[in-house]
Amino acid sequence: MMQEVWASHRKHRPQDIVSIQDLTGEEQVEALLAGHLDIAMDRLTAQLPGIAQTPLRFDPLMVMTVREIEHPTLRSTRLGEAFTSRERFRGWQAFCAVVQDELNVVFEHVPHDITMLEAIGQGQIRGDYPAVVALQGLRDYPGAEGFTFQWFEDVQPYFAWSLLWRADETRSEVLAFVDTARDVARAKGWLRLAAEAAPAWFPSDGVLGAADAEEWPGD
Numbered sequence: 001m002m003q004e005v006w007a008s009h010r011k012h013r014p015q016d017i018v019s020i021q022d023l024t025g026e027e028q029v030e031a032l033l034a035g036h037l038d039i040a041m042d043r044l045t046a047q048l049p050g051i052a053q054t055p056l057r058f059d060p061l062m063v064m065t066v067r068e069i070e071h072p073t074l075r076s077t078r079l080g081e082a083f084t085s086r087e088r089f090r091g092w093q094a095f096c097a098v099v100q101d102e103l104n105v106v107f108e109h110v111p112h113d114i115t116m117l118e119a120i121g122q123g124q125i126r127g128d129y130p131a132v133v134a135l136q137g138l139r140d141y142p143g144a145e146g147f148t149f150q151w152f153e154d155v156q157p158y159f160a161w162s163l164l165w166r167a168d169e170t171r172s173e174v175l176a177f178v179d180t181a182r183d184v185a186r187a188k189g190w191l192r193l194a195a196e197a198a199p200a201w202f203p204s205d206g207v208l209g210a211a212d213a214e215e216w217p218g219d
Helices: 002-012 025-034 087-103 117-126 136-140 172-188 210-215
Strands: 039-042 051-065 079-082 108-110 131-135 148-150 156-166
Touching (some): 002 172, 025 051, 025 087, 025 156, 039 172, 051 136, 051 172, 079 087, 087 131, 087 156, 117 131, 131 136
Parallel strands (some): 079 108
Antiparallel strands (some): 051 131, 051 148, 051 156
16 A cells, blocks of 8 residues: 555655655554654554544455355354464454454464465365455455455455554655545545445444544545
8 A cells, every 4th residue: 555655656746755664563653653754554543642643545354265155244154364473464463353352253263474375275275274354455465366355245344544644743745645645545445435345344442433434435
């Protein structure tokens, strides 16, 4: 997402110099608060003093599998969660934990990170792994073309990404990037909820939810 925003931004402000760092959500927020990072992207679970935010993308949770499932539901379909001890995926695993707790479901652990698509696909072909849950944004990842991504038919969870920056920020180049991000989110429909999908669900520990989707329809 951030790369897409930057690609759009540099068309209008080619003079701005931007560097993108690969950090976990927690590391981004820490660097932002310490003044080492100007803009961060994460799923907020608490209001942070001194931090401004705007919704960037409501990313639907989907069923990812090598074989299409007839009528997939969150509560009655055998599903797996790509699970790893790597810090990089802590936010994703925390989200999956809330989904399981609040919607009373259980995901089987698949011992790979969610980007190891070849290993997950081969495990599904062998019958070792069930269909796994994944965010829709993963469809753009190399290798995802070998999978089908399906909506849930009983309830549709969303992962709410936020763009974060310091509330006292005054530099024009930073604020212009925020404006670009908002424009890109609207243009690409990142803030729309699927009209024909099952009822939307947002985790209770999130700062942004369905009310924000109505406020930011992406039009």
